[in-house]
Amino acid sequence: MEDTLPVKRKHSCMLLTVIKDKIRLGDIHRFIVGFFTSQPLPEWCVLDQPEYLQQIVLIFLPGLDSTTLKTLKSTSPYLNSQMSTTGRYCKIDNASKRGYLNDFLILQEPVSFNIPNHLSGIDLFLVQPEDFSRNNYPQENQKSYVKTSSSGTHKGPLGIDCEMIKTSCGTELARVSLVDSKYHTLYDEYVIPQGEVIDYLTKYSGITKNHISSASKTFSLVQNDILNLINSEAILCGHSLENDLQALKLFHKRIADTALLFPHSNWPSKNSLKSLAQKFLKKTIQNGSHNSIEDAITALQLFQLKLKLGMSFGVPQCIYKENHLCESLAQTNSRTVAVGLRIPNELIKGNLSVDYGGKVKKYLISEYNVIICEWREIKKLGAKDRQEDIKEIVKKWDMKIKKLVERFTNTMFIVANGEGDTSLANHLDQMRNEQFFKWTIEQERAWRQAQLNLNQNFALFCTPD
Structure with missing residues (x-):
């Protein structure tokens, strides 16, 4: 009492x-x-x-x-x-x-997604400028970030994936993989970390000590290589791309994110790339650990499938948002x-x-x-x-x-x-x-x-x- x-x-x-x-x-x-x-x-x-x-x-x-x-x-x-x-x-x-x-x-609560009237064609499938901040993508002219330009050599749809490790400097880029629309590898490099490695996060990244020991390029060199490859008009495809672009400190205006194109029924939760590959591509990936080339190809394949079958493909009949x-x-x-x-x-x-x-x-x-x-x-x-x-x-x-x-x-x-x-x-x-x-x-x-x-x-x- x-x-x-x-x-x-x-x-x-x-x-x-x-x-x-x-x-x-x-x-x-x-x-x-x-x-x-x-x-x-x-x-x-x-x-x-x-x-x-x-x-x-x-x-x-x-x-x-x-x-x-x-x-x-x-x-x-x-x-x-x-x-x-x-x-x-x-x-x-x-x-x-x-x-x-x-x-x-x-x-x-059920969420309704409205497609802007001014969009058509392939632009329907891209992240819109007003959604960049909401989804934590790098912003244009963000301090210490670089942006792609018209001098990049590849304009076609590209798939990208990055792997990270934990160091004394925080989370650092450890590997970058880039593939073209026919799934040929354009770039695949391991990165020399700036800090002392604390955790290779092998279970999630697939990165081991041997990979980092054999790395020959610094972050700035890898970043410059990526800038030379990606044209500012290219469509860059990936899964939860905000993480990859933040790791690269890279702004790119035309991005297709499979985490958004194939939304989870319980928004803002996200489907894993592995589950999307199994459900829509009928293939198994990340069997044991991540492989950034495999992940980049998978994201690109999902984007191409979405283009073929339309905006409604892969979208649950009802999407819910959690309000605390x-x-x-x-x-x-x-x-x-x-x-x-x-x-x-x-x-x-x-x-x-x-x-x-x-x-x-x-x-x-x-x-x-x-x-x-x-x-x-x-x-x-x-x-x-x-x-x-x-x-x-x-x-x-x-x-x-x-x-x-x-x-x-x-x-x-x-x-x-x-x-x-x-x-x-x-x-x-x-x-x-x-x-x-x-x-x-x-x-x-x-x-x-x-x-x-x-x-x-x-x-x-x-x-x-």
Whole structure:
């Protein structure tokens, strides 16, 4: 229980009413982002007097489903009263395989790609100038970078790939391969590094100590060779070309990038060149390690196939972009803190702070706009003799949430279970498999109920009466 709480705020008349029976965790994400970024609120809810709302607290109660909560009406009167109040309760779709926390933080939105009307022919397949900065390609006149010119000897489509190693100077160029439209090797050189080699990255680059020991050209010589070969009007093909061009410190205006021409369904993630080769060219590459000549040829072949079959070839029917809750909130300097739950490093983005050992009371009436917490007492229980423990846990939760809602009248408390009692369901699953021929009717009923309860996810939107 919370012992002491900050001073109570001024009473408000703020109220959220849910007008749909069932929503997703992503819909709660949309509501929070919409409110704090002044965007339209989703259609599943109505917020009265939003000017009173200053803070949103999302409390996850994993292991508690709506059916179990209803059976504990006498020990959780507040939560049950919220369930029975029109507009305060709704069902939640089951979490995806990514997990409920991921489903809440990361919203997958469909992306539409519009082809500029002024483009036609081969220009449709090239990276446009306005996309250079967005995709981290070198910019024209960028300091210490060089650019191709009309004096380059080859104008036809060219395939390029670079391999890098890690040195005391950072990531350095180690090999450059260039092929022509008929897949003949125009250039293939290893580069003498400026710094001391720390890691050859052989697994990814195919580079070994022997390769670097036999290198005869410095970076500046290799860069000059490439400038002499690539005409500024040539189409330069590669996969994730920003990495190659950055390594070469080279600006080239006509580029075709297979990572963009064959987009991943979960944008901005990218398909690997290996997966594209297997799927569209029916060939296996990088079998063991990378070979830059092979990679350059493969990228060029994919580009040529795209030219032949059109812009829609290799594009998923629906492409999704991931929007992180905290990155969206950071656009308006809104801050989020996760209290009492472990957040994987890859999910810590935007203005998200994490306090694994903290308590909610520390962050109420603070500079944080959104507080996310997780109470895992039920999840920590063993699979046996747990019913009385669950009653006591839910009773404490009920009292704590009621006290918080009554005291912090400018805060909305969203209570969601996230997931049902997976520990019990998994335990009964295992018992059923091990004791199938000794399984009783009562045990079968308990197993079926546990499976049903996994689908009884809910959310309560608690504001002062």
